[in-house]
Amino acid sequence: MAYNGKEMSNYIKGINESQIQPAGVDLRLDKVFKFIEEGYLGEGKRVLPNTEEIAPIDNLYDLSKGAYKIRFFDIVEIPKEAIGICFPRSSLLRMGANLSCALWDPGYSGRGEALLNVLNDKGIKIEKYARIAQIIFIKLKDIPDKLYNGIYNNENL
């Protein structure tokens, strides 16, 4: 069962009315980073690549084709009896860019991050604080035995 947007607004800090959707909440763009190193993912080893923050000009990001890490502005608290799933806004897809998100675990809290892939050969321009994604919460049948306690908990707060 999915939460409605109004219910979700209790778990996402400081949002405004325009972000509340019927069955979700739109998340705003905070920061954009480019990758300056390779990453490594092994069985027991993970090395996240260093990134360099891109400075917007007059609050506008002018992004050429390529992969970027982005940070959301909104602080999301996933309820202990729910998971979050995040989608790109359809307008983003319609201009030739994709946003890849993973699953948001029960108990996670923070300003999350995602992968922005600009596929449009001509690039795209995005304003800081533009709504770029929609997150939805799905209620679990039961509260899980353990909540999220990984390295990304309370990130970017």
Ligand SMILES: O=c1ccn([C@H]2C[C@H](O)[C@@H](COP(=O)(O)OP(=O)(O)OP(=O)(O)O)O2)c(=O)[nH]1
């Ligand atoms: O697109 C997403 C999806 C999830 N998250 C947050 C919420 C989630 O609970 C946390 C960790 O995600 P996941 O469990 O997929 O990451 P991991 O690489 O498996 O990290 P860990 O080892 O801490 O579980 O990151 C994001 O910021 N962006």
